[in-house]
Amino acid sequence: MINIRPFASLGHADHGWLDARHHFSFANYHDPSRMGWGAIRVWNDDRIAAKSGFPPHPHRDMEIVTYVRTGAITHQDSMGNKGRTGAGDVQVMSAGTGVMHAEYNLEGEETTLFQIWIETDRRGAKxxxxxxxxxxxxxxxxxxxxxxxxxxDGALTIHADARVLGATLKGGTSLTYEAQSDRHLYLVPSATVRINGVEANARDGVAISGEERITIEAEADAELVLVDAR
Structure with missing residues (x-):
């Protein structure tokens, strides 16, 4: 099954400093048919204005992955961590027993990113x-x-049976990903692609299950982010 969720159909919240699109139910956006995909609970497509960001707020028992598309985000938390994550790079936070954190765009330009939440397999972890x-x-x-x-595996570690992957494709080229039919895959491309012959446009969500192999063909240069979860 390959289900395209068009960008225009996603939940939308515009707070001025934050323009967010929600692939799944989040905050004031609620769609009973889009409560998650397997262990993937949140996928937000955020645009954060320059010199703004998320003030300190709490989380617990969730694996939170941030993929920066353009610009950069600066993280700080109650554990004493602080760091800047730039375009193409990734940060992860295992909220575990509880953490306060803030995410600021300290740059002089807009930052765009994907914020992805995956249900944890280790509730109450550090x-x-x-x-x-x-x-x-x-x-x-x-x-x-x-x-x-x-x-x-040499990548960032999360407490979940999931893999977060990224790829770039030149227009007119393709790649193949070996999947398991009982897994839940979710893909977001930056440009028009075809997944096993099914077309998806820029920033659409592609929910995939029951497939043992997916072939992705790019019409134009494309950046791909894929989560493979239980």
């Missing part, structure tokens, strides 16, 4: 945060692992 750079040229034509539940 909270943690980490970030890593992932140069886009290292993922041209193939998926690069950005975060997973395996602490030995």
């Amino acid at each position: 909270p943690g945060w980490g970030m890593m750079p992932f140069p886009k040229e290292a993922r041209e034509g193939s998926f690069q692992l950005l975060a997973s539940g395996n602490p030995d």
Whole structure:
């Protein structure tokens, strides 16, 4: 099954400093048919104005992945962590027993990012945060692992049976991802692509299940973010 969720159909909240699109029910946006996809609970497509951001607020028992598309985000939390994550790079936060954090765009330009929440497999775990750079040229034509539940794979670690991957495709090229039919995959492209022959446009959500292999063909240069979860 490949279900396209057009960008125009996503939940929308415009707070002035924050223009957010919600792939799944979040805050004041509620759609009973879009409560999540497997263990993926939130996928927000955020545009954050320059010199603004999310003030300190709490989370617990959730794996929160931030993929920065353009600009940069600066993180600080109650554990004493602070760091800047730039375009193409990723940060993860395991909220565990509870953490306060803030995310600010301290840049002189708008920052765009995906904020992805995945249900944790370790409720009550010690909270943690980490970030890593992932140069886009290292993922041209193939998926690069950005975060997973395996602490030995060289990527960022989350407490969930999930893999977060990124790729770039030149227009007119394709790549193939070997999947498991009982998994829940969710893909968001930056440009028009075809997934096993089904067309998706820029920033559409693509919910995939029951597929053992997916082939993605790009009409124009495209950046892909994929989560493979239980």
